[in-house]
Amino acid sequence: MNINYNPSVFFEKSADTTYTIKQTGFGDLNTFSLSVKSQYNDWDDYDFMLQTKKRYRLGTYLNIGNWPKFAYNFVEKVFYTNDYNRMQSFNLNSFQNISTIRLDDLLYEGIYSCPTNSTRVAGASDDKIYVFENKDLEKPIEISYDGGGTDDIDHFLFSDNGKIAFSRSGTYHLVDIESKKEMLQIPIDDYPIYSKWAKISTSQDAKFMGVGTHNGLKVYDLGNKADEIFSDTRSYRSVYFNPLNASELYLTFNDNQVLEVRNPADFSLTKTINLESKMVIENIDPVSNKILLTNYKRLFVYDIKSGELELSLPGTESQNWLFNYHLFCNTGCVLNIEKELN
Incomplete structure (x- = not known):
């Protein structure tokens, strides 16, 4: 045999x-x-x-096309993705489709974000941002913007105070949902080249933004005319704000295996975690209080309080997400790892 x-x-x-x-x-x-x-x-x-x-496949395949991205609403316990031009909401426990809406020019990769304090969700198409009140995906607020294709949106965040932050083509934008007007633009001279999604981040209260490259880091105060309040010349692998704590900026590097947690207001160091290798931050799951990282060969789940490694498994996909003890990847697979973490 x-x-x-x-x-x-x-x-x-x-x-x-x-x-x-x-x-x-x-x-x-x-x-x-x-x-x-x-x-x-x-x-x-x-x-x-x-x-x-x-x-x-390891996990459950959702049978959706393209290379999907995901967002999760912690209030309704639903996740969002798309099958080409169809934006969809799913029940996290059953993986059953709840609602589907066709959005013109959603294109190859949809991109979504949810605040942590409401049932709302935002998605982006080629030239519009759609804001829905909940998982039913009905009667969206439509905000037009200067399009360029969703592949060009490298960072997309729905804040907890009614703002949409996104970055594309070398420029960072902050939009107010209620007025549908752009609040500010920040030209980024040293724009990330690789893994752009991992190197631009906005705090969940839309007060701070950070962008890191191999040339250094810049942190901006978005509430004060987008002033640059910090910069350095270290080589950064990823930049990420804790979605439940805007005063925690997580950083990883190209030349060491240390994860730093710093306060963006004064850049004071609050914590370090020694990693197994040089890694990129994928996301923090506010439900489990775990952080997901990758070295593009394996996935690593650390507890952000203790700094202990709790799970490692093979995984070579570029983008992965951890939502409520469930792993997602951009081949459309979902895996429940709650038993492995508890």
């Missing part, structure tokens, strides 16, 4: 009837083939070989 995968042979000529194969990675679509041949050497002709193939 042989077992092959893409196209490696896991083992050969075993008489065992069962075999455990280590999972290759979260989000990967694996095709396994089982080949069974006679125990007699003279029966080695492939015409007499029995072969079975099976495709397998």
Whole structure:
């Protein structure tokens, strides 16, 4: 009996009837083939070989197109994504679709965000921002903006005080939802080149913004005419504000394995966490109080209070999310890891 995968042979000529194969990675679509041949050497002709193939993913596949992005509403316990031009809401526990709405020019990748204090959700298309009151996805507020395709929106955040922050094509924007007017623009001269989504972040109260590159970090006070209040020349891998604590700015670096937590107001250091390798911050899950990171080979889940590593698993996708003990990745897979973290 042989077992092959893409196209490696896991083992050969075993008489065992069962075999455990280590999972290759979260989000990967694996095709396994089982080949069974006679125990007699003279029966080695492939015409007499029995072969079975099976495709397998770790987690639940949502059967949606493109390379989806996700957002989660902690009030309603629903997550949002899209299947091409159709924006969708799903129940987190059952993965059942709740509502679907067609939005023109939503294009290849939708992008979404939810505040932490209401049922609302925002999504972006090629030239509009849509704000919905809840998971029913009805009668949205529409805010027009100078389009460029959702692929160009590298950062998108729905704040807890009625503002939308987004960044694209070298410029950061802050929009007031009620008036539908842009409050400010910040040209970013040293705009991130790689993993842009991981290097621009806005605090959930829309008071601070940070952008980091291999050339350094800049922090802006958005409430004071977008003043630059801090800069340095260290080499940054990711920049991320804690969604439940606007005074915590999480930072990782290209030249060390330390995660720093700093206060954006004065850049004082409040905490460090020693990591297993150089990593990129994916997100913080306010429900579990865990932070998800990646080195693009494995995913790592740390407890943000203790700084302890609680889970690591293979995963090579560029973007992943942790929402209410559920892992999401941009191949459209979801995995409940609550038992592994408790």
